[in-house]
Amino acid sequence: MLQTIFWSAGASRLGLSDRLGYSKSKTNSLVASLLDVGWLEEVGLAHSSGGRRPETVQLSASLGVLIGADLGATSLDVAVLRPDLTVLAQRSEPADVRAGPGVVMARVRVLMRELLSQCGATPAQVIAIGMGVPGPVDFDNGQPVNPPLMPHWDSFSIRDYLAEEYSAPVFVDNDVNLMALGEMWRLQRSLQNFLVIKVGTGIGCGIVCHGEVYRGANGSAGDVGHICVDTAGPRCHCGNLGCVEAMAAGPAIARLATEAAASGESALLANCLASKGAISPEDVGQASRHGDAAANRIIQDTGALIGQMLASVVNFFNPSHVFIGGGITRVGPLFLASVRQSIYQRSLALSTRHLEIQYTPLAEQAGLVGAGVLAMQETLKRASK
Amino acid sequence: MLQTIFWSAGASRLGLSDRLGYSKSKTNSLVASLLDVGWLEEVGLAHSSGGRRPETVQLSASLGVLIGADLGATSLDVAVLRPDLTVLAQRSEPADVRAGPGVVMARVRVLMRELLSQCGATPAQVIAIGMGVPGPVDFDNGQPVNPPLMPHWDSFSIRDYLAEEYSAPVFVDNDVNLMALGEMWRLQRSLQNFLVIKVGTGIGCGIVCHGEVYRGANGSAGDVGHICVDTAGPRCHCGNLGCVEAMAAGPAIARLATEAAASGESALLANCLASKGAISPEDVGQASRHGDAAANRIIQDTGALIGQMLASVVNFFNPSHVFIGGGITRVGPLFLASVRQSIYQRSLALSTRHLEIQYTPLAEQAGLVGAGVLAMQETLKRASK
Secondary structure, three states: OHHHHHHOOOEEHHHHHHHHOOOHHHHHHHHHHHHHOOOEEEEEEOOOOOOOOOEEEEEOHHHOEEEEEEEOOOEEEEEEEOOOOOEEEEEEEEOOHHHOHHHHHHHHHHHHHHHHHHOOOOHHHEEEEEEEEOOOEEOOOOEEOOOOOOOOOOOOOHHHHHHOOOOOOEEEEEHHHHHHHHHHHHOOOOOOOEEEEEEOOOEEEEEEEOOEEEOOOOOOOOOHHHOEOOOOOOEOOOOOEOEHHHHHOHHHHHHHHHHHHHOOOOHHHHHHHHHHOOOOHHHHHHHHHOOOHHHHHHHHHHHHHHHHHHHHHHHHHOOOEEEEEOHHHHHOHHHHHHHHHHHHHHOOHHHHOOOEEEEOOOHHHHHHHHHHHHHHHHHHHHHOO | OHHHHHHOOOEEHHHHHHHHOOOHHHHHHHHHHHHHOOOEEEEEEOOOOOOOOOEEEEEOHHHOEEEEEEEOOOEEEEEEEOOOOOEEEEEEEEOOHHHOHHHHHHHHHHHHHHHHHHOOOOHHHEEEEEEEEOOOEEOOOOEEOOOOOOOOOOOOOHHHHHHOOOOOOEEEEEHHHHHHHHHHHHOOOOOOOEEEEEEOOOEEEEEEEOOEEEOOOOOOOOOHHHOEOOOOOOEOOOOOEOEHHHHHOHHHHHHHHHHHHHOOOOHHHHHHHHHHOOOOHHHHHHHHHOOOHHHHHHHHHHHHHHHHHHHHHHHHHOOOEEEEEOHHHHHOHHHHHHHHHHHHHHOOHHHHOOOEEEEOOOHHHHHHHHHHHHHHHHHHHHHOO
16 A cells, blocks of 8 residues: 555545545545554545545655665766655755766765755665666665766665764665656556657666566666677777667767867867867757757757667567656757657557657656655555565 | 466475465465366376475366467467466468458467367367467567458457357467467576567567567567668568568578579579479488588578678677577578577677577477467466456
8 A cells, every 4th residue: 555655646535435445434544544653644634536536545754755866977967855856955966977986976875965955864764775787786685887978886785875974764876767667656657658768868667577677688788889889880888889878878969069169070079079179969959949960960960869779679669658767858859859760660550659768757857756765665565465 | 476376387385385476385375276277287207306296286187278278470370278388289281371351360260160179178278379470470469460461360360250150369469479478488587688580481589688588669560570681682572672581581582592493503403493383491401511602692582681681680789598480490491500600790799798699499390389388378467456
């Protein structure tokens, strides 16, 4: 029942009876006892089609708080959340994951401490901590495994590090799996089979299969950045030729834009390079919105390559939805249009007949919400054992 | 309990207690009542490490028989099986699925009738029928959906057709999904996440995810034949360029061999073409075993393309095992070696660290066993409701 309430972001007693197939009296008495022990609290009034409006229950704020952390290759987001995933305090700042776990985790710890105190909470009130990192993770022991974008992090125990300050359990997962968990929660588990693609410094994919996040035989499922899209393409840091990550992720877009600036193809991009010293994918998006032809071409070409990779994945997996997130979303609608066009052109009609492709509705919050979901979900799983 | 006994191909009472977490007395009384009503029968003696040897129980032959049918693009296999999947009678013959459902299903019906009478069984004794077809299937209503290799079969109801003769329930699935079910049964559900690739006239993939066959949002999951392996490749019947099916499935191998025969590159293949009028992939395998350089090149090139496609799929799905089946297995070990080399070269280390790639252990029987598994599994699911 607690899981149902959590996943539906609060629920009425009537709704719970329906969903769990319990009688009204059984539901009422269960809810009453969970209110008694402080797991649940009553809040406001639920929407109703008429008659007496039923009261909603949700996970009680008296349980404590969750901490979520979402570490990207170049960004760090930390938040303190209520058990119902309301964000109480949040901080987002640039970070460089290549600085290694010592530097990065020290900063994570500082932010966690500051945010907790900002909410008037103590480490002892933390129910659980969820954290995402931009690489493959051994989910059971919470350690990154040979993460290509995270040198020095291989086998580093995030769990042990945080255990020095918190007695609460720590759960670590790949950042894209957390985005998938976040979207699952937003959707109240209404979709069984969908994908979340993150395009930033790298390219990764969170997979929801049979209504659960799928991590694969060794936890590396969704590692789509090294799918080949051009056998004659440039060499990737992984050693192979034509990986989609090497040709179409953030750094590739920046490189193509710098080339267009240097070659005189685009005055707008050249100005941007001169004034800022570097061109970001976001700058390319802005140039495109100002009608810059080179920027448009770069966005269309890289979108088409990502779409080509996704077409393979869609043929194989036949998801109902593909959500695209990460820094790339700031490039704008032309990128999404190019991805879509490429997928629809290359995938079989049956796989795409009802396929929806859109930017992640949770946007930049997806990973952080997912970190909170991970923390609360695993806590409820343990409590129900 | 019946499902456990079915999936473990018979079990001892002690084994059942362990597996189901029941007490010995609860297990004994459940088994006794299932023996009484005729669902189970006792058979022989199970292996034991010492002491009194426990008796094994299995699904009772008195329940009736199953019919399994495995329709490929160019082959038809039909069998009558006992509830424990022992084959009682089987027939395998060439078929042309393009002849349409009228012709093909009439032949299926004749074979079913002949095999039943060969076993001394009547249509009334049939518990359930399972059938695989070489294309996407709407699993709930048992109809092929826009199957590219099966013109005229779109929305044809195999279930209604067979209902004229059998009152038993009819279950229809994609042929590769059935191969996956067959391997699941052989492995007694010991693997949670693996793939079965069928390479014949087309290329398809059966997906086992979280221990269940995964069919996707529209039932077209595993449609890997149209994954692009060369953006400058030849045009496929689907309209796109460079689909792996157009470049490396059976017909492509035959075409490449015919070209090598015509160009004078291979005397062996030219002789084969002259004497038989056509070259099959099996002939190419035979020529390769006789040291023919052109045959070796063709096998290596097509194996590498299929490996390239599988590398994408392995990066995405991170399976523990990839089983390769279908007519291609008759080409021999060089093909498998080329596929392996290509996958290991193109996939990330983490995805392939423990990955096993082999020909399907059930070989040509995989689809037929899977048809039997489908029939029995769905029957047991209904019985347990």
